[in-house]
Amino acid sequence: MTHTLGRPDFELIADWIEPGHRVLDLGCGDGTLLKHLIETRGVRGVGVEIDDANILAAIRNGINVIQGNLEKGLDEFADQAFDHVVLSRTLQTVRHTEGILREMLRVGREAVISFPNFAYWKNLRSVLDGQMPVSEDLPYQWYDSPNVRFFTLLDFEALCNKMGLIIRERHVLDEQGNIVENEANFLGSLAVYRLTCKR
Amino acid sequence: MPGQSVGAVESQRAHFDQPLHLRSGGILPAYDLVYETYGTLNAAKSNAILVCHALSGHHHVAGYYANQPDNIGWWDNIVGPGRPLDTDKFFIVGLNNLGGCHGSTGPSSINPATGKPWGSDFPIVAVNDWVHAQSRLADRLGIDSWAAVIGGSLGGMQALRWSITFPERVRNAIVIASAPKLSAQNIAFNDVARQAILTDPDFHGGNYYEHNTRPVRGLRLARMLGHITYLSDDQMGEKFGRELRNSAFSFGFDVEFEVESYLRYQGDKFAGYFDANTYLLMTKALDYFDPSREDNGELNATLARTKANFLIASFTTDWRFSPARSKEIVAALLANGRNVSYAEIDLNFGHDSFLMDDAHYHGVVDAYLRNIKL
Numbered sequence: 355m356t357h358t359l360g361r362p363d364f365e366l367i368a369d370w371i372e373p374g375h376r377v378l379d380l381g382c383g384d385g386t387l388l389k390h391l392i393e394t395r396g397v398r399g400v401g402v403e404i405d406d407a408n409i410l411a412a413i414r415n416g417i418n419v420i421q422g423n424l425e426k427g428l429d430e431f432a433d434q435a436f437d438h439v440v441l442s443r444t445l446q447t448v449r450h451t452e453g454i455l456r457e458m459l460r461v462g463r464e465a466v467i468s469f470p471n472f473a474y475w476k477n478l479r480s481v482l483d484g485q486m487p488v489s490e491d492l493p494y495q496w497y498d499s500p501n502v503r504f505f506t507l508l509d510f511e512a513l514c515n516k517m518g519l520i521i522r523e524r525h526v527l528d529e530q531g532n533i534v535e536n537e538a539n540f541l542g543s544l545a546v547y548r549l550t551c552k553r
Numbered sequence: 554m555p556g557q558s559v560g561a562v563e564s565q566r567a568h569f570d571q572p573l574h575l576r577s578g579g580i581l582p583a584y585d586l587v588y589e590t591y592g593t594l595n596a597a598k599s600n601a602i603l604v605c606h607a608l609s610g611h612h613h614v615a616g617y618y619a620n621q622p623d624n625i626g627w628w629d630n631i632v633g634p635g636r637p638l639d640t641d642k643f644f645i646v647g648l649n650n651l652g653g654c655h656g657s658t659g660p661s662s663i664n665p666a667t668g669k670p671w672g673s674d675f676p677i678v679a680v681n682d683w684v685h686a687q688s689r690l691a692d693r694l695g696i697d698s699w700a701a702v703i704g705g706s707l708g709g710m711q712a713l714r715w716s717i718t719f720p721e722r723v724r725n726a727i728v729i730a731s732a733p734k735l736s737a738q739n740i741a742f743n744d745v746a747r748q749a750i751l752t753d754p755d756f757h758g759g760n761y762y763e764h765n766t767r768p769v770r771g772l773r774l775a776r777m778l779g780h781i782t783y784l785s786d787d788q789m790g791e792k793f794g795r796e797l798r799n800s801a802f803s804f805g806f807d808v809e810f811e812v813e814s815y816l817r818y819q820g821d822k823f824a825g826y827f828d829a830n831t832y833l834l835m836t837k838a839l840d841y842f843d844p845s846r847e848d849n850g851e852l853n854a855t856l857a858r859t860k861a862n863f864l865i866a867s868f869t870t871d872w873r874f875s876p877a878r879s880k881e882i883v884a885a886l887l888a889n890g891r892n893v894s895y896a897e898i899d900l901n902f903g904h905d906s907f908l909m910d911d912a913h914y915h916g917v918v919d920a921y922l923r924n925i926k927l
């Protein structure tokens with residue numbers, strides 16, 4: 355599997371999105387995913403980003419980007435303003451986990467979430483060997499990591515269940531970006547979910 | 554500061570005979586607008602940017618005058634070859650609004666009907682009136698649509714108003730350190746400033762020109778008050794702290810603290826060159842600005858009339874027009890599916906940040922303008 359964006363989760367996310375859809379990308383960085391979706395899928399996109407350098411880069415990329423802090427909610431967006439609200443590799447850095455999930459499904463029909471799986475076997479082995487894991491999907495040392503939540507596919511699905519969120523689809527990838535079919539919680543390094551909720 | 558100065562510039566004057574019907578009900582039978590341009594209008598006339606000025610601003614946006622090399626335009630740090638408003642690419646227009654005191658028709662101009670200065674007879678002008686007057690200047694210059702209309706504070710309100718009143722004539726609106734309408738606190742500050750002028754014994758009901766005097770004391774107080782609201786507490790603290798001009802308290806009412814000295818200096822300087830009636834008019838234009846009033850206060854409905862793309866920017870330390878006020882505009886534009894980007898810039902200069910030369914702030918404007926297709 356080749357990854358044109360260098361981000362296998364981006365391509366899975368792109369596959370779920372149809373022309374003309376409205377996409378909100380939370381923590382959009384320099385707007386690479388949105389730019390890709392606009393160019394290849396003809397979506398209408400907006401990003402949210404907190405970091406100054408990323409705001410500058412996203413504007414330079416011609417992306418609509420709103421500077422803001424996800425932890426403070428998404429007040430500037432109306433209910434159901436988007437078809438998809440994307441949060442890629444960011445949920446583990448957010449403190450108000452339930453709050454942001456609720457906000458995503460308030461402003462969007464569907465939430466698309468990717469996150470690193472802490473139960474991935476290499477991560478478990480790292481801990482058994484006595485050290486916190488460092489990998490492509492967890493590329494930080496314990497002392498400089500932006501991650502504040504450490505959870506697994508099973509943990510996430512239990513939270514969705516508790517919150518009444520419906521998992522429409524799930525893809526799990528290994529470190530090479532290949533799809534993992536079996537033993538996902540053990541063999542998967544990164545997971546991508548599509549969520550909706552009852553309305 | 555990167556890029557270059559536009560160099561020596563000259564202002565121009567345009568006379569308009571077609572009467573302008575004002576929102577206040579008044580009519581200006583004829584008027585002049587003084588303006589400056591920088592860069593070259595391209596053959597398609599598609600590269601023009603209008604720069605709208607704030608409360609005490611005017612047409613001299615960039616460069617300097619050949620006979621006054623120290624008289625540098627108020628936004629020179631952002632306009633010039635290689636600067637964000639790049640005069641190698643864009644044709645920039647700055648003007649002095651109606652009611653001003655830098656050449657455009659205002660209270661200190663001669664009223665042709667009386668042969669005397671307009672004074673208190675000058676009609677109240679609203680932001681929308683300025684936008685209409687500016688559109689006539691655009692007609693005169695052959696500009697059907699602006700590549701961008703940009704402004705900070707009251708200038709940002711003009712950019713927003715342009716996008717509502719003339720949606721076909723604005724391709725991009727850049728609204729900086731602004732608000733969709735003033736808060737009660739904003740209006741309160743403005744009224745204290747006006748009261749300082751109106752109660753000055755030299756005001757003479759606005760006809761002080763005939764008395765060969767000016768309400769300098771009131772204007773000075775108005776500016777001192779305004780200045781406090783334009784800065785941030787942190788910045789004043791950093792700049793002045795509680796420094797005394799002499800080492801000990803003098804237990805009197807003369808200038809003791811450095812901040813007092815600074816404010817009095819700024820007040821005196823301003824009162825020396827600005828017209829009090831213009832200050833009254835400009836603050837009223839601020840107070841009245843509320844385009845959503847036409848839609849029962851529904852800003853979403855008002856901004857549904859726009860077609861432009863938008864860049865909205867605010868400053869973290871601006872408590873006069875706080876980031877939350879800019880986000881009201883952002884939310885209404887998003888609700889209408891407009892292309893909008895919003896930057897909340899961490900700068901320490903309070904409301905005045907929009908005039909400052911900051912690499913990130915100017916980088917944002919530069920990045921946005923570079924993507925504009927001409």
